[in-house]
Amino acid sequence: MKTLFDATILNGLSLKNRFIRAAVGEKTADGTVNEHILGVYRELSKGGAGALITGFTLVDETERLYPIFALYNDTFIEDHKKLTTLVHESGVNIISQLVYVGSWVIGGRHGEVLLAPSAVKHLRSNATPREASVGEIKTIQRKFAEAALRAKKAGHDGVEIHAAHWFFLSQFLTPYYNRRADHYGGSIENRARMLVETYEAIREAVGANFPVWVKINVNDGFDMGVSLEDCLYAGRELSKRGIDAIEISGDWMERPENSGPFFGNEAEALATETGVSIILTGGNRDFKNMTEILNSTGIAYFGLARPLMKEPNLINRFFENANNSLEPV
Numbered sequence: 001m002k003t004l005f006d007a008t009i010l011n012g013l014s015l016k017n018r019f020i021r022a023a024v025g026e027k028t029a030d031g032t033v034n035e036h037i038l039g040v041y042r043e044l045s046k047g048g049a050g051a052l053i054t055g056f057t058l059v060d061e062t063e064r065l066y067p068i069f070a071l072y073n074d075t076f077i078e079d080h081k082k083l084t085t086l087v088h089e090s091g092v093n094i095i096s097q098l099v100y101v102g103s104w105v106i107g108g109r110h111g112e113v114l115l116a117p118s119a120v121k122h123l124r125s126n127a128t129p130r131e132a133s134v135g136e137i138k139t140i141q142r143k144f145a146e147a148a149l150r151a152k153k154a155g156h157d158g159v160e161i162h163a164a165h166w167f168f169l170s171q172f173l174t175p176y177y178n179r180r181a182d183h184y185g186g187s188i189e190n191r192a193r194m195l196v197e198t199y200e201a202i203r204e205a206v207g208a209n210f211p212v213w214v215k216i217n218v219n220d221g222f223d224m225g226v227s228l229e230d231c232l233y234a235g236r237e238l239s240k241r242g243i244d245a246i247e248i249s250g251d252w253m254e255r256p257e258n259s260g261p262f263f264g265n266e267a268e269a270l271a272t273e274t275g276v277s278i279i280l281t282g283g284n285r286d287f288k289n290m291t292e293i294l295n296s297t298g299i300a301y302f303g304l305a306r307p308l309m310k311e312p313n314l315i316n317r318f319f320e321n322a323n324n325s326l327e328p329v
């Protein structure tokens with residue numbers, strides 16, 4: 001029987017258990033790793049999870065007004081070394097999550113040029129973007145690759161491409177947001193191209209042995225959203241090219257917090273169809289339930305975000321009580 005505290009090697013990365021802190025964006029004034037952030041990660045790194053995925057991190061300076069981590073130039077490398085050194089002191093892995101925000105501008109940034117696959121108003125931010133040209137698409141792919149290399153230089157143990165939650169990359173997969181008539185829109189072969197090419201650019205920059213993960217939506221929660229078949233296609237294409245893990249997410253904000261896991265069936269299908277290591281994120285609250293999923297599906301890892309915000313030490317508590325049946329938290 002598999003247990004949540006099995007030590008595993010996820011394509012080269014040694015993990016002391018199957019718990020992963022899912023990304024939580026850390027608002028900082030200027031993208032830097034400040035004392036407050038270090039305090040948050042110090043606590044998380046001692047809390048028991050095998051790996052921490054950072055909050056989303058900007059790859060492009062033109063999005064610099066967004067108050068989150070950044071790796072869009074070399075000056076951030078030293079800054080991130082403080083973070084990776086601190087987390088490594090606890091024997092924990094840290095994965096840098098990379099994002100191009102596009103039109104999902106929280107708080108709005110009116111008057112700025114916002115790019116998206118198509119000029120479709122964002123359902124959450126209400127911002128209306130401009131369709132990205134092929135030249136701009138190629139530039140953004142290069143920015144992801146450069147930021148990934150900086151993450152590697154800064155000591156991160158891997159990167160995760162943020163292609164979920166209706167940010168720029170996620171929108172390419174979603175028919176509602178992607179109305180393009182060129183080879184980045186239309187069929188799933190075309191809609192997946194942006195993600196696949198971004199992955200390829202990153203892989204070329206960081207080399208074969210550096211972990212590259214991706215987070216995708218399997219369910220957008222609105223009409224003309226991404227379908228499971230779309231995700232299976234994207235997963236298979238990424239698998240062929242050596243992606244190391246796929247984290248499964250979707251319309252988590254619409255779900256009652258303790259009603260999960262939200263995307264278990266889709267994650268199981270991805271595990272079966274792609275053979276890639278799958279991280280199931282969203283609504284994981286019950287130790288027994290996660291153990292059952294682990295032993296009855298191909299899902300191998302469990303991402304937790306809000307539970308660790310409330311109780312950074314939760315995984316240690318699970319460990320101490322692993323033989324007891326725990327109540328859902």
Ligand SMILES: Cc1cc2nc3c(=O)[nH]c(=O)nc-3n(C[C@H](O)[C@H](O)[C@H](O)COP(=O)(O)O)c2cc1C
Nearest residue numbers: 022023024025055056252281282283284304305306
């Ligand atoms: C405050 C907050 C910030 C978040 N920031 C990110 C982020 O930067 N990147 C990301 O992929 N998901 C982000 N998420 C989503 C989580 O990673 C996760 O997918 C979601 O919270 C569902 O998991 P949970 O039920 O364990 O909280 C955030 C969630 C919260 C509550």
